[in-house]
Amino acid sequence: MTLLGLTLLAAQPSRAADTPDPAAGRTIAESGVLTGHVGCSACHLMNGAGQPDVGIPRLAGFSAAYLEQQLGFFASDKRSNSWMAPYARMLTQKQMQDVAAYYASLPEPPPAENDPASDTVRARGKEIFQKGDMPHGVMPCGGCHGPAGQGMGSFAPHLAGQSAPYLLEQLRQWQQGKDRDPMGKMMVTETHAMADADMQAVAAYLQSLPAPDTGATK
Structure with a gap:
């Protein structure tokens, strides 16, 4: 390969770097990305079930594309939420991809059993x-x-x-x-x-x- 070809190859972004990593997303869900701040699981749980009794939404079962999109909306204030916005702003685009991939990879938990509706x-x-x-x-x-x-x-x-x-x-x-x-x-x-x-x-x-x-x- 010519020197020019090698230079162009080196300049191309790595595909691996752009591939969402659910394992890295799991770490973000569990521990967050900054010392002293909890991860996503503090509210949405590690299994993505959320907390239906207090209105915290389930994340397991959503598409990664939707979850990443909404994190971007929170981070840019296109979607207003005083709880989610600060956490979303801590994440890089890659970290958003990773945590979205993690929750999208989870099996959806069973429906809530304490549904009071008739x-x-x-x-x-x-x-x-x-x-x-x-x-x-x-x-x-x-x-x-x-x-x-x-x-x-x-x-x-x-x-x-x-x-x-x-x-x-x-x-x-x-x-x-x-x-x-x-x-x-x-x-x-x-x-x-x-x-x-x-x-x-x-x-x-x-x-x-x-x-x-x-x-x-x-």
């Missing part, structure tokens, strides 16, 4: 999720989030098994006109005509769903 409420939530409420201008949620709540990459997140209190909080914020992040404008439109009881029902239904079979691809 079968009637969950049935109403299923109806709204699958069919919408067309007379009132409410579109079916499954049109974007998938019939089993499996989501669509970074466009529409995986919702099956998510914390009902967390989901309800987000739905109410969108209905109040809060974009939440650059992807949220569509949700503001989708929720404007939803009754609060229907938002509670959809949240309860989604929390009750098992993890969809997504195969090996996250």
Whole structure:
């Protein structure tokens, strides 16, 4: 190889350096990246189950693309959250990729067993999720989030098994006109005509769903 060829080869970025490392992400989840600061697991747990009873969302089962995107939104203040923003700002882009890859690699935990919602409420939530409420201008949620709540990459997140209190909080914020992040404008439109009881029902239904079979691809 010529000297020019060797120079050009040396100047190319390493593919390995750009490959997300779930093992490194696990360390970030467990210990954080700065001394004296806890890792992601302090709230979201090492298994990514979150804490449904206090509205801390599950991360296991989300796509790595979605998790990395949201960390970027927190770090740049495109998504406002007084808890998440400081932690996201500690991370480099590579560290965001790594921790997103770690949580995306985890099996989704089973649905919460202490769901107080009734079968009637969950049935109403299923109806709204699958069919919408067309007379009132409410579109079916499954049109974007998938019939089993499996989501669509970074466009529409995986919702099956998510914390009902967390989901309800987000739905109410969108209905109040809060974009939440650059992807949220569509949700503001989708929720404007939803009754609060229907938002509670959809949240309860989604929390009750098992993890969809997504195969090996996250």
